[in-house]
Amino acid sequence: MSIASELLQLHLRWLVDDNQQWQELIADDVVWELPYAPSLGHPQRLEGREAVIEHAAWFIGAVKDFRFFDAVVTPTADPHHAVARVRAEGLIPSTGHTYRQEYVVFLTARDGRITHLREYFDPVQAALALDAPIAGIPSRSTR
Template sequence: MSIAAELLQLHLRWLVDDNRQWQELIADDIVWDLPYAPSLGHPLRLEGREAVLGHVAWFIGAVKDFRFFDAVVTATADPHHAVARVRAEGLIPSTGRTYRQEYVVFLTARDGHISHLREYFDPVQAALALDAPIAGVPSRSIG
């Protein structure tokens, strides 16, 4: 198994379940791209340890009983890159709704740490669970 594939598996296992151990996986200058997050009012890019830890802390506080499952982690020909497709589920206490999501995550490793993540997810699913508006879409009550 490549270092990137191993780090991606650990990322999925520890991000929420053992966040302190997960923090040891990330480089100080980590970059986390979230191309669809701006439609929810979240940053497009998190740069550096503090920005990433702040966003992850928000997520852990906003979603309870979050878990990844059905992960398919694929190593690439370059041992410093890996990709995963993974499903996830959790409860949004503020709305009482279940958050269900499918993610595609690209990881780059450097010096045994996660140096770059690029995460794709369906912002509509997040907005429905959070009862949040989607930028550019007129607001309406969600039943």
């Protein structure tokens, strides 16, 4: 198993379940890219440990009983890179809706720490769970 594959598995295990331990995985200069997050009003790019920890804390507070499952972590030819496909679900207390999602996550490691994450998810699923507006799609409360 490559260092990146191991870190990606730990990222999925500890992000929510043991956030203090997860924080030890990330480098001071970590970058977390979320290309589809702006459609939900969230940042597309988080730079630095403080910004990443703050975003993770927001997520942990916004989604209860969140869990990843059915993870498939794939190493690349370069031991510093790995990719995962993983399903997840949790409850959005503010709406009472279940949040179901499928993620694809790319990870880069350096010196045994996570230096870069690039996370793809379906923003429509997130918006429906959050009851957030999506152009052209009515929210659950108006259907």
